[in-house]
Amino acid sequence: MIDHTQFQDKKIAYHTLGCKLNFAETSSIVRSLHEAGFRKAKPGEQADLCIINTCSVTDMADKKCRQAITRFIRLHPTAFVIVTGCYAQLKPNEIASIRGVDLVLGANDKFNIELYINHLEKKLTTQIYNTKINTVENFYPSCSSDDRTRFFLKVQDGCDYYCTYCTIPYARGKSRSGTIAQTVELTKQAINEGAKEIVLTGVNTGDFGKNNGESFFELIQAIDKIEANVRYRISSIEPNLLTDEIILFVANSKHFAPHFHIPLQSGSNEVLQLMKRRYTRELFAQKIQTIKTILPHAFIGVDVIVGTRGEKAAYFEDARQFIESLDISQLHVFSYSERAGTKALEIEQPVSLQDKRIRSEILHAVSDKKIKEFYLSQIGKQADVLWESTKKGKCMHGFTENYIRVIAPYNKDLINTLQTVTLMGFSEEDNTFALTVK
Numbered sequence: 001m002i003d004h005t006q007f008q009d010k011k012i013a014y015h016t017l018g019c020k021l022n023f024a025e026t027s028s029i030v031r032s033l034h035e036a037g038f039r040k041a042k043p044g045e046q047a048d049l050c051i052i053n054t055c056s057v058t059d060m061a062d063k064k065c066r067q068a069i070t071r072f073i074r075l076h077p078t079a080f081v082i083v084t085g086c087y088a089q090l091k092p093n094e095i096a097s098i099r100g101v102d103l104v105l106g107a108n109d110k111f112n113i114e115l116y117i118n119h120l121e122k123k124l125t126t127q128i129y130n131t132k133i134n135t136v137e138n139f140y141p142s143c144s145s146d147d148r149t150r151f152f153l154k155v156q157d158g159c160d161y162y163c164t165y166c167t168i169p170y171a172r173g174k175s176r177s178g179t180i181a182q183t184v185e186l187t188k189q190a191i192n193e194g195a196k197e198i199v200l201t202g203v204n205t206g207d208f209g210k211n212n213g214e215s216f217f218e219l220i221q222a223i224d225k226i227e228a229n230v231r232y233r234i235s236s237i238e239p240n241l242l243t244d245e246i247i248l249f250v251a252n253s254k255h256f257a258p259h260f261h262i263p264l265q266s267g268s269n270e271v272l273q274l275m276k277r278r279y280t281r282e283l284f285a286q287k288i289q290t291i292k293t294i295l296p297h298a299f300i301g302v303d304v305i306v307g308t309r310g311e312k313a314a315y316f317e318d319a320r321q322f323i324e325s326l327d328i329s330q331l332h333v334f335s336y337s338e339r340a341g342t343k344a345l346e347i348e349q350p351v352s353l354q355d356k357r358i359r360s361e362i363l364h365a366v367s368d369k370k371i372k373e374f375y376l377s378q379i380g381k382q383a384d385v386l387w388e389s390t391k392k393g394k395c396m397h398g399f400t401e402n403y404i405r406v407i408a409p410y411n412k413d414l415i416n417t418l419q420t421v422t423l424m425g426f427s428e429e430d431n432t433f434a435l436t437v438k
């Protein structure tokens, strides 16, 4: 039994790096610490406990984590410092070598912080608790909101796919999730807390339910039945798990937004094979066609990686042509980053930094063209906007159900509300596209 009186009025400062999943997890960790007596340190106030939840998706991410850790140690020199998250799971010793870190907690251990912080007593050496990742079975649901209305609900964790370039299975373990009943309860909780939009988030979201004999399709059907003024988005789903029945269901559902985010990673079958992805580009093209036939106004965001080992110039060119031919709305372009311990390192022919940069620029240009075309095609249509962010006195912006960014003169009464609007003219400011509305 932990004596919670020791935590009364102790102050926490925290920082999250990486994906929405990490943000959701930090929120849940902090929430449980609040329940134990901690409170958030005010700006400029010395914290008693610092938590840095890290990411390790690239070398650059590792570097940013180290910088964040040293910054926190400098700002809170007397605080007890905990580092957790993917980087902490993958490279705990690297973190422990940073002077001032008290505790390094791995993927499974971060949800039990209270067990490790007895009276926030600093020891002479950094302590590391890092459960072997292949033994991690527990699923910890988490939820966060980036403002008062949009919530990110973690419905699934881990991945069993082992794509050759990816470290996530080593950082987050095997695929697992809660039950449908538990997830529906969490969704209702988020709605009661004011959610107007909930993004279902996971590492491999479509794999939901595998450990319980349930399925992602059954989950979205159950969630859609909740009576509430709310809309849902599916954060990202592997093309081989995005079944026609899911697409059809989204098209006919009351609450699911016509918005898909699908990782393609490469438009070349040769490269997909090197990556050990579980589909061909033909299957991918078929999914896009199905979506667009049933839901012509759906927004489709697609992840791609450039410069993977083995991506010859001819493969890239073939991929570019294929990607250009797809009826998609936006690309999220990533440059391949070498990760220790991955199978990709066995592939010969690394791509030079310069070629990676050029390929990235080419695909960014394709993305700009696609998003512009998509936005222009929607002008004159009606849509529901969730006004969610503001620039006081100037303008506010929000997203439609099909993920079009829209702007309008600021009106404080509309913030955090859903409004039906007509999509009007195209606007481009600082390389950000938007539509005006009426």
Ligand code: SF4
Residues within 6 Å of the ligand: 159, 160, 161, 162, 163, 166, 167, 168, 169, 203, 204, 238
């Ligand atoms: S499916 Fe995604 S998370 Fe899983 S191994 Fe592949 S890239 Fe990584």
